[in-house]
Amino acid sequence: MQTLPKERRYETLSYLPPLSDAQIAKQVQYILDQGYIPAVEFNETSEPTTFFWTLWKLPLFNAKSTQEVLSEVQGCRSQFGNCFIRVVGFDNVKQCQVLSFIVHKPGSSRY
Template sequence: MSVMQDYPSRLSDPGSRKLGTFSYLPPLDATQIRRQVEYIVAKGWNPALEHTEPEHAASHYWYMWKLPLFGETDVDRVLAEIEACRQANPGHHIRLIGYDNIKQSQGTSMVVHRAPVAR
């Protein structure tokens, strides 16, 4: 049996906060992010981006980056939007969402850029 690991995440320390399932893993590299976008597109989901300041990342409200990319099938266009959002908001975390039209919900959601947090 494996040993359960404790993650010392605290509200008082924005750098320690976990932001969804993937945040317990090492940060995704460019290839892994591309694979996630490919998965979203292959499922027919609509990609969307949200961003927020690190100190507000635990909030339910994140700012929407433009409108969701309805019907987008070009992975490179989605990746370009992630980069454009990062360039426009260098101090923000960025979250990629795949909206499922059939179930009317988020099919997936993950942080694809985590801004450095001043301590």
């Protein structure tokens, strides 16, 4: 067993290599398939214990396709490209956020 090098980790999926656009789309599709409500959030830093994330527009209550969600990610990225951007999934039965993952890091050309 090998110890991972000490480096900054970011939320769900942070121990994996950066997700490709197709992998991000699959994760968003999973959110929709589970009946979770997707939302896009952004912040200058990803430190969850110190800062709150800002919601980009309203949660996407009526989103039916991954493209709807990814369009909002792209809109957020074009306006706040210097911020971390994440997609979250809310469970309307449990009334809480059940998953989140970062889709954009500052200085990155990824989705």
